Amino acid sequence: MFAYVVRRVLATIPVMAVVALFVFSLLYIAPGDPAAVIAGDQATPADVERIRASLGLDRPYLVRFGAWLWDILRGDLGTSIFTNLPVSTMIAQRIEPTLSLMIVTLLLAVSVAVPMGVVAAWKQGTIVDRAVMAFAVLGFSVPVFVVGYLLAYFFALEWDLLPVQGYTPFARGFWPWLQNLILPAIALGTVYIALIARITRATMLEVLQQDYIRTAKAKGVGQRAILFLHALKNAAVPIVTVIGIGIALLIGGAVVTESVFAIPGLGRLTVDAILRRDYPVIQGVVLLFSFVYVLVNLVIDLLYTLFDPRIRY
Amino acid sequence: MPLLEVENLQTHFRTPDGVNRAVDGVSFHVNAGETLAIVGESGCGKSVTAMSILRLIPEPPGKIAGAIRLNGKNLLELSDREMRQIRGNDVSMIFQEPMTSLNPVLTVGRQIGETLRLHQGLSKQQAEERAVEMLNLVGIPEARRRVREYPHQLSGGMRQRVMIAIALACNPKLLIADEPTTALDVTIQAQILELMRDLKHRVGAAIVLITHDLGVVAEVAERVVVMYAGRKVEEAAIGPLFRTPRHPYTQGLLGSMPKLGSSLDGTETRLAEIPGLVPSLKKKLDGCVFASRCPHTTDLCRTVAPALEEKAPGHVAACHYAAREDLGADEMVAA
Numbered sequence: 001m002f003a004y005v006v007r008r009v010l011a012t013i014p015v016m017a018v019v020a021l022f023v024f025s026l027l028y029i030a031p032g033d034p035a036a037v038i039a040g041d042q043a044t045p046a047d048v049e050r051i052r053a054s055l056g057l058d059r060p061y062l063v064r065f066g067a068w069l070w071d072i073l074r075g076d077l078g079t080s081i082f083t084n085l086p087v088s089t090m091i092a093q094r095i096e097p098t099l100s101l102m103i104v105t106l107l108l109a110v111s112v113a114v115p116m117g118v119v120a121a122w123k124q125g126t127i128v129d130r131a132v133m134a135f136a137v138l139g140f141s142v143p144v145f146v147v148g149y150l151l152a153y154f155f156a157l158e159w160d161l162l163p164v165q166g167y168t169p170f171a172r173g174f175w176p177w178l179q180n181l182i183l184p185a186i187a188l189g190t191v192y193i194a195l196i197a198r199i200t201r202a203t204m205l206e207v208l209q210q211d212y213i214r215t216a217k218a219k220g221v222g223q224r225a226i227l228f229l230h231a232l233k234n235a236a237v238p239i240v241t242v243i244g245i246g247i248a249l250l251i252g253g254a255v256v257t258e259s260v261f262a263i264p265g266l267g268r269l270t271v272d273a274i275l276r277r278d279y280p281v282i283q284g285v286v287l288l289f290s291f292v293y294v295l296v297n298l299v300i301d302l303l304y305t306l307f308d309p310r311i312r313y
Numbered sequence: 314m315p316l317l318e319v320e321n322l323q324t325h326f327r328t329p330d331g332v333n334r335a336v337d338g339v340s341f342h343v344n345a346g347e348t349l350a351i352v353g354e355s356g357c358g359k360s361v362t363a364m365s366i367l368r369l370i371p372e373p374p375g376k377i378a379g380a381i382r383l384n385g386k387n388l389l390e391l392s393d394r395e396m397r398q399i400r401g402n403d404v405s406m407i408f409q410e411p412m413t414s415l416n417p418v419l420t421v422g423r424q425i426g427e428t429l430r431l432h433q434g435l436s437k438q439q440a441e442e443r444a445v446e447m448l449n450l451v452g453i454p455e456a457r458r459r460v461r462e463y464p465h466q467l468s469g470g471m472r473q474r475v476m477i478a479i480a481l482a483c484n485p486k487l488l489i490a491d492e493p494t495t496a497l498d499v500t501i502q503a504q505i506l507e508l509m510r511d512l513k514h515r516v517g518a519a520i521v522l523i524t525h526d527l528g529v530v531a532e533v534a535e536r537v538v539v540m541y542a543g544r545k546v547e548e549a550a551i552g553p554l555f556r557t558p559r560h561p562y563t564q565g566l567l568g569s570m571p572k573l574g575s576s577l578d579g580t581e582t583r584l585a586e587i588p589g590l591v592p593s594l595k596k597k598l599d600g601c602v603f604a605s606r607c608p609h610t611t612d613l614c615r616t617v618a619p620a621l622e623e624k625a626p627g628h629v630a631a632c633h634y635a636a637r638e639d640l641g642a643d644e645m646v647a648a
Contacts, residue, residue: 211413217369218408219428219479220400233418308418309463 001305008301012294019290020072023283024065037277038081055081072287078280082273087284090269097167098265101188101257102250104181109189109196110243116193117200117239118227121208132197139194144253148187148260155183165262180263188257192246199242203235210234236307244300251289314385315342316519317366317487321379324358324365328374331595335361337543338379343487348513348520350534350551352527352566356591358543359523360409363491366521367400383487402432405480409492411473415464421448421475422460428482447478450515451508470501477508481516488513491523506532527570531555539563542602543594545621549628559630561607562587601632609634 035052036043043051052058056067071078077087120132156164162183168176207213208231216230255267266285273281304311324336336358343349351359364370365377368388381388383403388396400406405428408414416424425447426440435443441460448456451474464472473493480488490509494502510533513520522534530537530551537554539547539562547560558564565587589606592598600615601607607614613633621631 211408211410212416214369215408215414215476215479216416218367218400218406220397220402220431221427222397230416230419234416310417310465 005302008298012298015294016287016291019294020069020287021065023286023290024068028061028064068283077284077287080273080278080281082276082278082281087280090281091266091284091288094264094266094269096169096265097263098254098258098267100167100170100177101181101184101254101263101265102247104178105185105189105192105250106243106247108185109192109246112189113193113196114200114232114239117197118204118232120197120201121204122223122227124205129201132201136194136198136201139190142190144187144191144256145260147190148184148257151183151187152261165260167263167265180261184257184261184263187260188250188253191249191253195246195249196239196243200235200239203238204231207231207234233307237304237311240300240303240307244297247293247296251293316345316347316384317343317521318382318385319362319366319379320382322362322365322381323376323378324361324370325376325378326374327376328595334543334594334597336365337594339538339540339543339545340379341538341545341548343519343521345486346513346517346519347536348522348534350522350524350530350537351540352524352530352537353540354525354566354587354591356594357540358594359525359540360491362540363406363489363521363523366489367404367406368396369406398432401428401480401485402483403485404487404489405483405485406489406491407473407476407480407493409495411469411476411496414476415472417464420461420463421467425460425475425479425482428479432483443482444478447482448475450481450512451475451478452504453478469497470504473497473501473505474508477505477512481512481518484516485518487521488518489521489523492525493522494529495524495526502529509533527566539566542591542598544602544631546603546632547628547630548621549625549630553625553628557625559624559628559635560603560632561609561635562603563630565606603632 033048033052035048035055035057039048039051049058056064059067068078075088077091079086080090083090116132116135120129123129152164155161163180166180168180170177204227212234213226213231216226221230254265255270257263258265258267259271266288269281270285272278273285319342320340322336322339323334326333326335339358339362341349341351351362353359361370366381366388368377370377377389379389383399388399391399415421422441422444425444426435426437429435429440429443430437444460445456448459453459453471453474459467464475467475477493493509494505497505506529509520512518520533522529524530534551536550537548538545539554539560541562547554547558547563549559554563555567558567565585568585569587571584587606592602592605598604598618600613600617601610601619604610604614611633617633619631619633621629622635623629624635
């Protein structure tokens with residue numbers, strides 16, 4: 001097991017290297033010249049050239065990549081072209097709202113979607129099942145910002161139940177913190193809930209056909225224990241896999257959600273950086289998101305052993 | 314009063330192209346401590362009969378009618394909760410597929426202990442202790458280590474022993490065994506049968522043994538019900554049934570049993586078979602259900618369904634000609 005963990009952690013290195021190369025290249029080939037942007041409209045070609053040299057943008061591609069990678073490995077994500085602050089500092093300032101939003105969304109989505117899928121599978125073909133499936137299709141088709149604005153309109157503006165937008169740091173108390181996250185989490189979580197509910201239903205339908213479920217019934221086990229112990233534990237591996245893959249949805253959705261609800265998180269930072277062509281910031285944020293994604297899926301691979309004893313590493 | 318009394322059991326399934334009468338008016342009884350075998354070929358309704366007793370048939374599309382009385386109490390009238398208290402406690406069941414009938418993600422000990430905690434209110438520790446005892450009882454070595462293992466770490470024979478341990482954990486009055494040895498190697502089959510016979514005496518449970526294997530029936534059963542196309546066609550004690558089978562279907566079944574060495578000494582070259590297939594259970598048949606495959610069919614058979622008649626004391630058969638034409642198994646083979 002330990003050897004497996006070490007191997008898996010080591011295996012993330014080439015993955016991250018490819019991600020790094022991709023992130024670096026993407027901006028290299030993207031249109032627009034950061035030196036020209038920084039220099040402004042009034043600059044002469046000589047000014048632009050000077051700025052380009054000072055940023056090292058005139059050096060060959062591989063040299064730049066090597067230097068950049070070396071800095072990152074030392075923990076230096078570079079300095080923002082726009083604010084002149086270290087990128088790591090900018091990320092540190094923005095990470096709490098995004099992390100909070102993602103964790104709340106994840107918890108909300110899993111605790112809603114899994115029971116939904118289980119009940120839909122149990123009541124297959126009934127109105128309950130159809131309602132869940134209809135929600136799943138709808139949730140998947142409606143964009144995050146539409147859900148976000150609708151929620152904000154009704155729950156915040158019309159009924160005045162929750163704050164419209166903004167973010168309160170966790171340090172100022174649990175409830176104020178959570179209050180600001182409920183609507184964004186629902187907006188961001190809708191797609192995610194739809195995805196998890198669907199896969200839960202499909203997997204549960206298959207598991208409920210198995211002989212061991214019949215055995216459990218023949219033993220006199222109650223319906224709830226059959227569903228949530230005997231069946232769900234067998235269905236866990238595909239469900240957990242989709243939860244992990246779905247983190248990508250959350251990362252993409254967070255950018256939009258933070259804009260809709262004016263949350264000063266990494267998503268907003270990313271959008272702003274892209275608009276300003278602030279290359280070091282974009283690279284830093286994308287690298288961080290990729291790293292989180294790889295890490296989450298590593299953790300999920302390790303979780304498999306918890307659910308299925310047949311999986312051994 | 315018999316322990317189990319099944320009266321005019323009808324288990325029908327609604328399907329898109331008509332009602333499937335999987336079991337159509339079957340009656341039998343099981344006395345306390347007795348072993349009753351229900352035999353018949355695939356699709357004759359024997360498994361559905363077994364599942365109906367514990368109401369494990371999904372309803373809908375299934376529908377169970379008639380009466381199933383356990384100690385005089387009709388199981389078909391119980392609520393789901395009351396039924397759950399019977400399952401695994403008064404009546405338990407073992408299945409044909411030991412490889413898939415155990416939950417792969419729960420330890421063996423937990424699966425045995427679950428019934429005990431459910432029906433006898435044992436604590437976690439007590440249930441595990443009892444699970445170890447049960448594993449010892451069914452002859453699994455190193456029981457203390459095995460309770461913590463998962464089904465995939467056990468062989469097929471061992472898994473069936475675990476199934477038996479689960480079924481007997483609460484000392485049931487009735488054990489329903491649905492083809493318990495079919496999926497196992499012949500040597501393991503013998504071990505499992507021996508185990509069932511041994512445990513039956515120790516626990517004192519009655520057994521309903523569902524099988525298509527007449528060899529198994531001869532080993533363990535005291536009385537036999539022969540089913541065909543969802544109906545009971547013959548019932549007798551084990552001796553009379555094997556010596557003088559009355560129904561042509563039973564005669565055919567016995568005739569199609571391979572005899573050890575018969576191909577070596579040249580007395581038999583080809584195994585006898587019953588020609589044709591089980592009729593569709595979706596349409597109501599007018600005459601005898603076996604008429605299309607019976608070597609003795611007459612016009613009477615095709616038009617009038619024979620009633621179950623007592624042909625000899627304790628020996629009933631549903632055949633117009635059974636009393637007169639007392640064909641032995643060997644003559645059937647020749648015919």
